[in-house]
Amino acid sequence: xxxxxxxxxxxxxxxxxxxxxxxxxGGPDGxxxxxxxxxxxxxxxxxxxxxxxxxxxxxxxxFHVAVLFLVxxxxxxxxxxxxGDLVGRLGAPRWHGIAIAAAGGLLLTxxxxxxRVTVPLLVVTLGGAVVPLLLVALASGISPVGAWxxxxxxxxxxxxxxxxxxxxxxxxxxxxxxxxxxxxxxHRITVSGEGTLRLYSKDGGSGAERxxxxxxxxxxxxxxxxxxxxxxxxxxxxxxxxRVPGAPPxxxxxxxxRRVQAxxxxxLAVTLMGGAIxxxxxxxxxxxxxxxxxxxxxxxxxxxxxxxxxxxxxALGAPxxxxxxxxxxxxxxxxxxxxxxxxxxxxxQGLLLVGAFASFLASTIALRGRVARVDAPGGGEIGxxxxxxxxxxxxxxVASLWPVDPWPLVLLVLGAAAxxxxxxxxxxxxxxxxxxxxxxxxxGLTVFALLAAAGSVRGRVLDDLLAVAAGYPAxxxxxxxxxVLWLAGRRAPE
Amino acid sequence: MRISPHARREPSAxxxxxxxxxxxxxxxxxxxxxxxxxxxxLPNDVAGIRVAGLSILWWYGGVLAPLAAAATxxxxxxxxxxxxxxxxxxxxxx
Numbered sequence: 188x189x190x191x192x193x194x195x196x197x198x199x200x201x202x203x204x205x206x207x208x209x210x211x212x213g214g215p216d217g218x219x220x221x222x223x224x225x226x227x228x229x230x231x232x233x234x235x236x237x238x239x240x241x242x243x244x245x246x247x248x249x250f251h252v253a254v255l256f257l258v259x260x261x262x263x264x265x266x267x268x269x270x271g272d273l274v275g276r277l278g279a280p281r282w283h284g285i286a287i288a289a290a291g292g293l294l295l296t297x298x299x300x301x302x303r304v305t306v307p308l309l310v311v312t313l314g315g316a317v318v319p320l321l322l323v324a325l326a327s328g329i330s331p332v333g334a335w336x337x338x339x340x341x342x343x344x345x346x347x348x349x350x351x352x353x354x355x356x357x358x359x360x361x362x363x364x365x366x367x368x369x370x371x372x373x374h375r376i377t378v379s380g381e382g383t384l385r386l387y388s389k390d391g392g393s394g395a396e397r398x399x400x401x402x403x404x405x406x407x408x409x410x411x412x413x414x415x416x417x418x419x420x421x422x423x424x425x426x427x428x429x430r431v432p433g434a435p436p437x438x439x440x441x442x443x444x445r446r447v448q449a450x451x452x453x454x455l456a457v458t459l460m461g462g463a464i465x466x467x468x469x470x471x472x473x474x475x476x477x478x479x480x481x482x483x484x485x486x487x488x489x490x491x492x493x494x495x496x497x498x499x500x501x502a503l504g505a506p507x508x509x510x511x512x513x514x515x516x517x518x519x520x521x522x523x524x525x526x527x528x529x530x531x532x533x534x535x536q537g538l539l540l541v542g543a544f545a546s547f548l549a550s551t552i553a554l555r556g557r558v559a560r561v562d563a564p565g566g567g568e569i570g571x572x573x574x575x576x577x578x579x580x581x582x583x584x585v586a587s588l589w590p591v592d593p594w595p596l597v598l599l600v601l602g603a604a605a606x607x608x609x610x611x612x613x614x615x616x617x618x619x620x621x622x623x624x625x626x627x628x629x630x631g632l633t634v635f636a637l638l639a640a641a642g643s644v645r646g647r648v649l650d651d652l653l654a655v656a657a658g659y660p661a662x663x664x665x666x667x668x669x670x671v672l673w674l675a676g677r678r679a680p681e
Numbered sequence: 682m683r684i685s686p687h688a689r690r691e692p693s694a695x696x697x698x699x700x701x702x703x704x705x706x707x708x709x710x711x712x713x714x715x716x717x718x719x720x721x722x723l724p725n726d727v728a729g730i731r732v733a734g735l736s737i738l739w740w741y742g743g744v745l746a747p748l749a750a751a752a753t754x755x756x757x758x759x760x761x762x763x764x765x766x767x768x769x770x771x772x773x774x775x
Binding site: 232452 | 729
């Protein structure tokens with residue numbers, strides 16, 4: 188698999204579209220994710236070279252094939268969620284986007300020469316991502332470094348007088364990200380249509396929910412700390428020059444970020460590096476050329492630069508995107524918010540959507556190719572098994588009808604890959620023994636599943652002692668699997 | 682689905698220099714990554730000092746470290762791979 192295939196496996200839409208949202212939401216916290224996403228595949232390159240030196244070609248345990256298939260299906264699921272959310276953001280039903288994308292991915296499965304279109308699809312992705320950014324940057328009339336300085340010097344992110352949330356109002360459905368709308372200051376909310384609004388207030392230790400049936404033009408007053416409950420279909424207006432709920436307190440606070448939590452940083456790094464080693468290292472040739480590694484590195488760096496640019500110009504020209512928490516699909520509004528309601532802005536939104544679709548298709552081809560590589564003696568038939576992939580796309584498509592946050596899903600899938608598959612790459616001499624590799628993979632995946640399940644338990648002990656393992660289970664599961672592989676590999680007869 | 686075993690290739694007997702290259706490159710990549718949170722944790726908000734319009738933390742995490750990581754992997758991967766005997770692109774482990 189060459190650099191384009193590796194880029195398509197790693198930089199799926201769920202990753203490259205989420206990076207600007209994470210940077211916008213968390214400043215340096217998001218940048219850390221971006222940096223880890225760049226470094227992880229490069230670590231996988233070195234792991235592959237090291238693995239090749241120890242000898243390739245142990246038989247592929249069936250357990251590993253099954254886990255790899257489930258990992259790929261999980262990534263397809265996360266990406267279908269993203270495509271559905273993007274389409275839903277433009278006003279069409281989510282399922283339309285999910286159905287078209289899943290059908291496209293499945294159709295490519297039936298085409299034996301699908302690998303040939305990976306590069307053209309990536310070129311379309313590049314155009315779909317870069318052209319809107321360049322035009323938004325030109326419209327802003329400021330360099331990326333200047334834009335960062337302007338954002339980092341802002342005293343706050345406020346609703347502009349010409350914002351559609353102020354002038355005519357927008358559907359509240361578009362404002363609810365992952366955090367809900369929580370107000371930091373007194374704010375008057377005016378409804379543009381008839382309906383019911385609910386505010387959740389916290390007074391002292393107890394909470395209370397208030398409900399109003401409102402007619403067009405009527406308004407309610409939200410106090411600091413109040414949370415506006417979702418009311419899909421309700422059009423509301425906010426006050427001009429008031430802080431956007433969900434935005435950082437100031438540009439200075441955004442640029443400085445929170446105090447970095449070392450345990451979270453470690454957990455994320457292990458998950459991404461382990462996932463990259465599991466997914467990418469075995470797909471690399473034993474002797475990757477300098478050109479291939481250079482192309483891979485350039486593509487990763489370009490993706491991070493794009494994500495930073497998109498985040499910075501969004502914060503500069505479209506602070507409305509902070510409303511209710513930043514989401515990947517919410518960033519689709521940036522051209523319209525920066526350039527205003529125009530045909531050009533709509534075309535840029537469309538271009539970004541086309542780029543995301545192209546990226547999804549390229550990723551499905553590359554992910555199928557990754558699974559096919561474990562069946563090289565069978566001619567990679569597993570990668571073209573229509574029944575199997577119809578099951579994967581169908582299952583992922585149905586699952587993605589239920590809206591979930593795609594980024595935690597990606598981390599969950601990569602963590603599972605890191606726990607079950609990465610040990611065999613990291614300890615190649617032991618990993619070449621199928622029984623030892625299977626045992627280690629089983630242990631890794633079991634530990635991962637137990638910790639992931641425990642992660643939903645909010646006990647104090649868990650929070651204090653095992654928070655990192657519960658939040659990023661691969662931190663404990665990967666070393667456990669490595670230990671088992673090392674022991675089993677030593678005991679197994681050669 | 683047919684998953685058949687492959688003949689295992691013997692480990693190559695190569696000098697330890699390329700192993701050292703790989704280890705050094707891996708250490709550099711990990712250091713490049715680890716330096717970001719360490720930089721952010723420096724006292725007196727040293728990472729927030731602006732140089733040519735960007736803070737030190739953003740220069741490092743957004744520009745310098747990614748470029749340095751890409752260059753390190755490109756150079757080290759090739760140096761070490763040159764000493765691996767050429768073989769068909771075996772499927773290897775998943």
